[in-house]
Amino acid sequence: MNDKQIGQITKKNIVENNLDRYVVCLLDEYKDIAPLLSLFVIYYDSFNYGHRMEVVAYKYEKSWEWNYNKYTKLYDPEWLSVNFTIDKTDTL
Numbered sequence: 001m002n003d004k005q006i007g008q009i010t011k012k013n014i015v016e017n018n019l020d021r022y023v024v025c026l027l028d029e030y031k032d033i034a035p036l037l038s039l040f041v042i043y044y045d046s047f048n049y050g051h052r053m054e055v056v057a058y059k060y061e062k063s064w065e066w067n068y069n070k071y072t073k074l075y076d077p078e079w080l081s082v083n084f085t086i087d088k089t090d091t092l
Helices: 028-049 079-083
Strands: 007-011 014-016 022-026 060-062
Antiparallel strands (some): 007 022
16 A cells, blocks of 8 residues: 555634634645645535534634544654645645
């Protein structure tokens, strides 16, 4: 099996008015799956962070999460900067 990172989904750690912001980065040869990944992100966010039946105004939240599992060893922290030119303040 080829353990190659082809993309990365980054969630901004600041949430305003219950609106989460994600950035999906994919290598050009995998751009055809971008719509599918976008739908997955919408579903995942709604399921895990939906705040259903909650009405908010001027809410500001900041959080951090860490993930330690068997796939952590496959994550390359330099992958994004090697493959893309991105404004770090916008994605993190």
